[in-house]
Amino acid sequence: MKPELTLQLMDTHAGGDVSRIVTRGIDRLPGASVRAQMEYLRDNADGLRRLLLEEPYGIPEMSVDLLVPATDARAAAGYIIMEVMGYPIYSGSNTICTATAVLEAGIVPKQEGRQQFLLESPAGLVQIEATVHEGVVEAITCEGLPSYIHSYQATIDVPGLGRVTYSVAYSGGFYALVDAASLGFDLTLDEERTLATTAHAIVEAIQAERGFSHYTLGDIGPLPFLHFMGPLELVTDGYYRSRSATYVHPGVICRSTTGTGTSARLALMHHEGRLKPGDKLETVSLRETGFIGQFTSVERKGEYQVIGNNITGRGYVIARSDIVVNCDDPLVDCGSLHHILSASDP
Template sequence: MRSIGLVDMQSGGDVSRIITSGVGHLPGGSVLEQMRYIQKHGDGFRRLLLSEPYGDPYMSLDLIVPPDNPRAQAGYIIMEAMGYPLYSGSNTICTATAVLQSGIVPMEEGTQHVVLESPAGLAHVTAENRNGRVQSITTQGEPAYVAARDQVVEVPRFGRVKYDLVWSGAYFVLVDAASVGFEINADEMPELAGFGHALVAAARPQVTQEHPELGHVGPLPFAHFMGPLEEVGTGGYRSRSATYVHPGVICRSPTGTGTSARLALMYDAGEIRDGQWLETISPRGSSFIGSVLGEAQVGGHRAMHSHITGKAWTLARSEIIVDLDDPLVDSTDLEGVLDQPV
C-alpha cells in the first residue's frame, strides 16, 4: 500500500491536482529529464490518477519535484489526459499557489517573486499575498511564436479548415470559431469537443513534433478557438475563447497557454503591441488576462514574451492510498515511481 499526498486546486474552473508527496526519486537532472523518465518508465502513475476511481481525465496533475536550475525554488511536472505538456498557465497558477500556501516555498506577505522550473524551462511568478492567502498569480513562461500561418486541413464531416500553428509551451492549432460555425458558449461545449477531436486527429500528420530548442515534443495536443476581438479602452482587448485538449476535453478555463498562443498570433500580425493586454473568456465565463511584454527569439522564429494573470482556489487537501493488489490498479510501472510502502 502506497500513500500519495495531494492538494486539489482550481483556476478558471480547471482542476489541478498538486502531488506533494508519495513519489520517490526520479532519475535525471533537469525537470525535463525527470519528466521524460516518468513518461517512459512510470506512465501508469499518470493514468492511475486521471482515471476512475482515483480521478478523472478532466483534471491535470502537477508533480512537485526538486528543481535543477539554482534559480528555481521548486520544480513541477505537468500530466494531463493528452500526456505531458511542457508548460501550462493554469497549472502554473495552481502549482505556485499550492507551494506557497502549503509552505513548500515559504510565503511572504505582499508581493513575492518565485521561480519554478517546468519541463519547458523557468516560470517566473509574481504572487500577491495577503493574510496568508495568495490573491493572484502572474506567470511568465517561455516565449511563444507563430510556427506556420494559413494552413489548411481536410477534417472528416467538416470539410476544409484553415488554421495557424503556434508554440506557447505546446503546439496549438488556432481556428477562427465563427468560420466553423461556433459562437463559443457553454451549450456548444459537446459539439466543440467533437470538432476539436476531429480537427486535431486530422492535423497531427502535418504538424511537426520538433521544437527548435527542446527537441521532440510529441504529437499535436491542443486546439484553440478564437472569438471576435472587442477593443477595451486604448490598451486592451477582450475575446471569447476555448481550448481543446486531445482526446475529447474542452477546458473550463480559457487556459494560459491558449491565451499566450492568441497573443503571439496577434503580435506577429501587428494587431497588439508591447504593454497591451488580452482578456480571454472561456465558454463557462471564466477569464485570464494575458499581457505582451516584448519581442523574443526562439531558433529562427520571431517570438513574444508575455505573462498571464489569474487566481487559484483550494478545493481539498487529501491523501490517496494505492493498494497495488487492487484489481483496478495497473501496477506494472508504478512500483518504480511510488515511494516506499506505508
C-alpha cells in the same frame, strides 16, 4: 501487515481546470534536471499519471503536478506536469496551481503584498509573482514560454466540415488557432460537446497532412491542441477581451482558456500587428472564467518573431487528501508505479 502506500494531494483549480498537486508519497526520481526526471517518469513510471487521471481515482479532464526537489538552487521547487495526453513541458494553468500550492503548503512562505520566486518546470526556470492579501493568494502571474506563429492562414479539407482556415502557433505545444465564428460557434457552454467533436476532426486532419518542427527543439510530435478564438473586443486602450475555448484531447475541452492557449493567441495578435509591448488580452472561457495574458517583448529567432509574455490567473485550493494506493485493487495497475512509491508504516 503490509506497509500502507499513500500519496498526499492538494487539489486545486485555476479557471476551472483541476490540478492535483502531489506533495508527498513519491521517492526522489533520478535525473540531473526536472526535464530528465520527467523523462524518467514518462518512460519508467507512467503508472502515477494513469493512477490519478483514470478510474477509480480521477478523470481525464484533470491534470497532475508532481512536486520534486529543484535541481537549480535558485528555484523553490520543481514540478512535473502530467495530463491525459502525456507530459507537456509547460502549462500556464498548472503553473498557477502549483505556485498556489507551494505557497499554501508553506514551501514558499507567504508575504503580504507582492512576492516573487522561481519554480523549475521541465521547460526550465519560471518566474512567479504572487499577490497575497490578508494571507489569501489572490493572483499568480507566471512567465509564458516564448511563443511564435509557425504557419499563418493555412487551409485544410476536414471531413464533415469542408475547408477550414487555421494558423499554427507554438506556446509550449503546437496549437491550431481557428476562428470560432467561421464554423458557426458563439463559444457558449451548450456548445462544449460539439466544439470537442469539431476540434478533434480538425486536429486529426492536420496530423494526417503535416507535421511541425520547433526552431530549437526540433520534432516534438504531432500537433495536439486547438484553440477556438472568439471576436476581439477592445475594452480600453491596450486591453482586449475575447471568448476562447481550448481542445486538448478527444472529448476534452478545457474548463479554462488555458495559459498556453492564451499565449498562442497573443502570438497571433502580434503577428497581425495588433499588439504593442505592455498590451493585454483577457481570454474568457465557456464557464466565464478567464486568464489575462500580457505581451512583453519580441525578438527574432531565425525566420520567426518570438514573443515574450506572461499569464495571470488565480488558483483555488479545493481539497487536501491522502490517496491510498491498493495494489490488490483490480482497477489499479501498480506494475509501472510501485517502485517510486514511498512506503510508510500503517
